[in-house]
Amino acid sequence: xxxxxxxxxxxxxxxxxxxxxxxxxxxxxxxxxxxxxxxxxxxxxxxxxxxxxxxxxxxxxxxxxxxxxxxxxxxxxxxxxxxxxxxxxxxxxxxxxxxxxxxxxxxxxxxxxxxxxxxxxxxxxxxxxxxxxxxxxxxxxxxxxxxxxxxxxxxxxxxxxxxxxxxxxxxxxxxxxxxxxxxxxxxxxxxxxxxxxxxxxxxxxxxxxxxx
Amino acid sequence: xxxxxxxxxxxxxxxxxxxxxxxxxxxxxxxxxxxxxxxxxxxxxxxxxxxxxxxxxxxxxxxxxxxxxxxxxxxxxxxxxxxxxxxxxxxxxxxxxxxxxxxxxxxxxxxxxxxxxxxxxxxxxxxxxxxxxxxxxxxxxxxxxxxxxxxxxxxxxxxxxxxxxxxxxxxxxxxxxxxxxxxxxxxxxxxxxxxxxxxxxxxxxxxxxxxxxxxxxxxxxxxxxxxxxxxxxxxxxxxxxxxxxxxxxxxxxx
Numbered sequence: 001x002x003x004x005x006x007x008x009x010x011x012x013x014x015x016x017x018x019x020x021x022x023x024x025x026x027x028x029x030x031x032x033x034x035x036x037x038x039x040x041x042x043x044x045x046x047x048x049x050x051x052x053x054x055x056x057x058x059x060x061x062x063x064x065x066x067x068x069x070x071x072x073x074x075x076x077x078x079x080x081x082x083x084x085x086x087x088x089x090x091x092x093x094x095x096x097x098x099x100x101x102x103x104x105x106x107x108x109x110x111x112x113x114x115x116x117x118x119x120x121x122x123x124x125x126x127x128x129x130x131x132x133x134x135x136x137x138x139x140x141x142x143x144x145x146x147x148x149x150x151x152x153x154x155x156x157x158x159x160x161x162x163x164x165x166x167x168x169x170x171x172x173x174x175x176x177x178x179x180x181x182x183x184x185x186x187x188x189x190x191x192x193x194x195x196x197x198x199x200x201x202x203x204x205x206x207x208x209x210x211x212x
Numbered sequence: 213x214x215x216x217x218x219x220x221x222x223x224x225x226x227x228x229x230x231x232x233x234x235x236x237x238x239x240x241x242x243x244x245x246x247x248x249x250x251x252x253x254x255x256x257x258x259x260x261x262x263x264x265x266x267x268x269x270x271x272x273x274x275x276x277x278x279x280x281x282x283x284x285x286x287x288x289x290x291x292x293x294x295x296x297x298x299x300x301x302x303x304x305x306x307x308x309x310x311x312x313x314x315x316x317x318x319x320x321x322x323x324x325x326x327x328x329x330x331x332x333x334x335x336x337x338x339x340x341x342x343x344x345x346x347x348x349x350x351x352x353x354x355x356x357x358x359x360x361x362x363x364x365x366x367x368x369x370x371x372x373x374x375x376x377x378x379x380x381x382x383x384x385x386x387x388x389x390x391x392x393x394x395x396x397x398x399x400x401x402x403x404x405x406x407x408x409x410x411x412x413x414x415x416x417x418x419x420x421x422x423x424x425x426x427x428x429x430x431x432x433x434x435x436x437x438x439x440x441x442x443x444x445x446x447x448x449x450x451x452x453x454x455x456x457x458x459x460x461x462x463x464x465x466x
Contacts, residue, residue, distance in 0.1 A: 121215040126228065133232070137239045144243065145250035169232055173225050177216035 007191055013198055018047035021205035028212020035085035035154075036211040039204050042077045046070070046201070064120050064179070065113060067172070071128035072105045078161075082135040086154065088142055094135060101127045121176040129169035136162035157207055164200040168193075269438065272431040279428070287326055295319045332378065335371050339363075340408075343378050344401060351385055355394065361401040369408070373462060376436045377410055380444075383429050384412045384455050392416025394452060408459040418448035 001009075025032065025040035032040065049070045057063035079098045083090050105124040112122055139158050143150050171178075171193050178186050215221050299315045302308065327333075332343055341361050348357045381399070388394050394416030402409040430446065433455075437444040442459040 118214045121221060130232065133236070137235075137243075140239075140243055141246070144246045145254075166232070166236060170229060173228055174216060176214060176221070180214045180216060 004187060007187055007194070010191070010194055014194070014201065015047055015050050017198060017201040017205065018043045018050065021201065021208060022047060024205055024212070025208045028208065031212045032208065033085075033211055035081060035157075036208050038077055038081040038085060039208055042074070042081075043201065043204055045073045045077065049073070062117055064117060064122070065109070067175070068105060068109045068112065068122050068124040071122075071124040072102060072109065075101060075105065075128040075131060078132045078135060082139060086135075086139050086158070091138055094131070094138060097131055097134065101131045117179050119176075120179060123173075125172035125175070126169050129165040129172070132165045133162060133169065136165070153207065153210065160200065160203050164196065167196050171196075266438075269431060269435045272428055273435050276428055276432045284326065284330070287329075291322045292319055292326065295322060332375070335374060338374075340369055340374050340377060340403070341401060343374055344381060344399065344410075347378055347381055347385070348399065351389070351397075355389055356396045357385075358396065358398045359401075360399070363401070363403045365403055365405045367403075367405060367463060369403075369462070373408065373440060373459065376440055377408075377457065380433050380436055380457060381410065381412065383433055387427075387429050388412075388414045388416060388453070392418070392453060405463070406461060408462050410457040412455045413449070413452060415452040418451070418453050420448075 021043040022040065025036075025043070029037070029040070049066055053063040053066035056066065075098060079095075083095065104127055108122055108124045112120060136158050140162075143155065171189065178189055295315055295318055299312060299319065302312060302315070332338065332346065335343075338346075341363055344361075345359065348359050351357055385397060388397055392414050394414035396415050398411075398413045400409075400411040400413075402411075433444060433446070437457060440459055440462075442457060444455070444457050446453065446455045
């Protein structure tokens with residue numbers, strides 16, 4: 001088995017993990033807090049995007065548009081998660097920023113809809129990850145001095161979100177390079193991204209299990 | 213040309229990456245600084261509260277001392293001076309040796325009681341168990357007191373520990389008798405090489421632990437235990453109250 005085949009098989013772990021998370025979430029749904037119901041929704045959306053992008057890619061070859069669609073959904077879910085579940089006081093600035101970022105992603109969704117992979121350079125994922133990073137940092141600033149009264153699980157989840165989206169932002173920034181460069185080097189990057197994503201999904205599953 | 217080959221695109225990527233990294237680093241430094249500041253402020257506040265508490269305890273100690281002086285003065289005035297005055301009058305009016313003998317014995321007993329109240333006699337040579345027994349005995353006329361003791365060491369306690377423990381016990385029993393409406397008081401004394409423990413329980417009405425205000429008596433107990441570097445806990449039970457005094461490694465005080 002070559003490295004590329006191994007990488008290809010490894011990608012199937014993503015829907016498997018997401019499906020497991022949904023199973024856990026549905027089993028424990030009644031006892032889940034709103035924040036964890038949002039995480040369940042997030043992995044549900046991720047699973048739908050994963051499966052439909054695989055199908056779309058199989059049928060039409062280019063499924064890059066799903067990155068933009070998923071960015072929009074991800075941004076909306078994390079905005080609700082932070083503004084309604086985590087923040088003590090809703091942040092108007094971050095609401096406005098979410099609105100601007102959503103507008104930008106919708107604009108990119110239409111402008112890059114038919115573009116060839118060679119010209120595909122989307123900043124939607126970067127924008128989405130950047131706003132989520134700001135949410136995570138704002139949450140930490142709100143909690144300064146209140147760590148004793150804050151649930152450790154919430155702080156840990158926020159730290160994981162901050163770490164994951166910081167890496168994701170840096171990874172998806174040179175997306176055009178990672179799609180088009182002919183060198184086999186790019187597969188190591190995709191592999192790293194896959195591993196980080198799988199760890200994050202596993203962490204979310206564990207959080208849902210513990211919360212339920 | 214593919215986008216990634218365009219220098220403008222690469223420049224944009226670099227600018228975005230540097231900006232994000234800068235924001236992250238700046239935020240972490242700011243968070244660390246704010247945390248450190250908060251911790252320092254919390255420590256300062258804790259020290260201030262501790263000092264304030266100690267000052268209040270000292271003030272209460274002085275107040276208790278004054279109360280004790282007033283009590284002794286009243287005791288002398290009402291019993292001893294009264295008896296001596298009556299003795300003097302009897303001596304002036306009609307000399308009756310039996311009656312005078314009786315009054316003199318009463319006065320001596322009163323003086324002895326007041327003296328013992330101030331400082332137990334032969335403190336050096338008497339054990340804590342005997343001291344406690346001495347305190348409890350007169351109370352048995354008014355309320356049932358069960359005293360259990362388990363002394364597993366020959367180590368002689370210093371006077372400071374004996375006197376503070378007896379004072380606390382006196383305070384506790386007086387409080388129970390006055391306020392708790394209890395029918396039985398149980399006292400457990402346990403002494404080992406490392407640990408000195410006194411547990412006082414009653415079956416009275418207990419108290420509300422949410423009531424923040426402590427009376428002078430309780431503050432006095434706290435001050436005495438603080439002086440001995442001991443621990444104490446007074447908490448309501450399902451029926452009654454329990455007070456635990458604990459002194460670890462008391463040999464260091466000898």
